[in-house]
């Protein structure tokens with residue numbers, strides 16, 4: 001197991017290295033940050049001094065070299081815009097994104113799994129067909145459009161829920177969270193549902209497919225032949241088996257949710273890293289973009305590791321293979 | 326069966342059909358038999374003859390598109406066919422247990438063996454978990470599993486096929502049922518273990534009065550174990566009698582073909598012989614005797630559906646021209 005983890009981490013380092021290079025040079029090609037950052041009334045000298053301060057007068061490979069040296073010391077550079085360490089900017093906003101991502105994961109699991117199992121147990125029922133049709137909608141409607149509709153209906157027309165920001169936050173273990181205050185919870189609801197819809201549809205489909213397959217297995221019939229209640233057969237014998245694919249896919253999706261909460265964060269002005277990324281790309285704030293991507297890749301790797309470990313907890317057959325290898 | 330005593334299970338003209346998109350599959354279409362306390366009934370027939378479906382029908386575990394469409398299943402005198410799910414659940418695994426055909430598939434791969442055994446006890450008895458564990462342990466030892474504590478902590482994939490089947494048998498025994506339906510439970514086991522299990526099964530029936538329905542392809546097994554034999558063909562019972570009657574003097578041309586023409590005690594030990602021709606498809610089966618296309622004794626009469634004839638010696642046969650007809654005619 002530990003060999004496996006170390007190999008994983010080494011691979012990830014390679015990925016981070018290659019990716020930082022692509023982003024570093026890529027952003028450079030897209031445009032010159034000086035054009036955006038320098039204001040019109042600056043003199044030529046002022047601009048030169050500004051450029052020199054940011055280190056942008058050096059050749060690009062030299063800039064990259066200094067970037068790598070600094071990065072190894074945990075310094076991902078200062079934001080051109082905020083003149084603050086890029087890493088700090090990201091870590092400040094990470095809790096908001098994590099909260100949104102976890103809330104939407106939570107919603108997609110607690111709503112998606114029961115609906116999926118129900119539809120899998122009664123594939124012919126009308127209610128199951130409604131569930132499956134809705135899940136197709138959840139898949140195919142674009143997130144930003146659904147988000148805008150949510151705002152229009154629930155915030156503008158009905159006025160039930162707020163449409164922007166995080167609302168009141170409280171501190172939990174040194175991190176600011178919204179879900180513990182009533183106001184924060186209200187702010188969280190719409191973006192979380194918006195971000196959850198796609199995942200929920202995925203969970204419904206996975207849970208339904210899994211249930212249909214598992215329900216036909218001999219071991220489920222045998223469980224019934226033992227005289228177990230329908231409840232126990234479904235909640236233990238069927239559910240434990242369908243959780244394996246659900247956890248795998250959801251775990252991998254969690255990375256995606258964090259990385260691509262960009263759309264939802266932009267629509268609902270949610271102050272997370274997704275919104276920071278969009279702003280930084282527009283301003284060609286290279287250090288922040290690079291730092292964002294590095295942090296995201298790190299999170300992906302971490303999450304995948306956790307998923308693998310969870311997977312072996314859920315499926316005893318995987319555990320055996322590990323012992324052998 | 327002890328005369329005058331009510332049999333543990335009496336199946337009367339059972340019909341279980343599957344209503345598939347392609348048409349109606351009459352998997353079981355007229356089967357009757359009875360098993361009494363401490364008795365072993367061998368249910369014999371080739372693949373697809375409806376043996377397993379008969380077993381599932383008794384337990385009320387036929388899933389859509391299948392349905393029991395006719396007949397009665399009397400368990401200690403009570404008809405199970407119209408019984409509600411709650412009452413049926415209380416009987417399953419408690420009074421009637423079944424051992425499934427494929428041991429590799431009967432245990433849940435993600436649950437430990439102790440979980441799967443203990444839940445079977447707790448579903449029917451109000452006992453502590455510890456008591457249930459002890460009971461599980463004791464039952465595993467009874468089916469010849471050494472170091473039961475270690476086994477109980479394992480997952481099914483750590484077991485061989487034979488070991489899994491013994492666990493499944495142990496699960497069937499947990500609540501000391503009145504009736505056990507064993508669906509080819511020894512096919513996956515090697516010969517020594519087979520013999521051991523058969524011996525244990527027989528002993529169990531004699532000692533506790535459990536009735537046993539033993540489903541199999543294998544006449545060797547039935548000959549040594551069963552009291553009575555019911556031969557199935559295409560969803561119907563075609564012949565029934567004691568082991569000696571059926572094996573030594575088969576009446577139905579199908580049984581006769583299986584056993585071979587020379588009746589002899591030595592024949593016990595032979596597997597079923599291959600009969601030329603194919604098992605008919607049960608989907609939209611043509612009227613008349615289902616064995617007609619393969620039967621050497623078929624006549625024009627066989628275009629009609631033969632009914633069961635009761636013989637004086639307690640035998641039953643479903644045929645217009647049974648094998649001993651020439652002799653008696």
Ligand SMILES: Nc1ncnc2c1ncn2[C@@H]1O[C@H](COP(=O)(O)OP(=O)(O)OP(=O)(O)O)[C@@H](O)[C@H]1O
Nearest residue numbers: 343345350352371372373374375376377378379607
């Ligand atoms: N769910 C189902 N849908 C349609 N037909 C079915 C279904 N289950 C069983 N059958 C049919 O019922 C018939 C009897 O099946 P069954 O499993 O009882 O045979 P069997 O005698 O146990 O055979 P084997 O010795 O191979 O186990 C088969 O022809 C099968 O095709």
Ligand code: SF4
Nearest residue numbers: 614617620627644645
């Ligand atoms: S009824 Fe006719 S076809 Fe059927 S087994 Fe008897 S002789 Fe053969």
Ligand SMILES: [Mg+2]
Nearest residue numbers: 376377426508
């Ligand atoms: Mg079978």
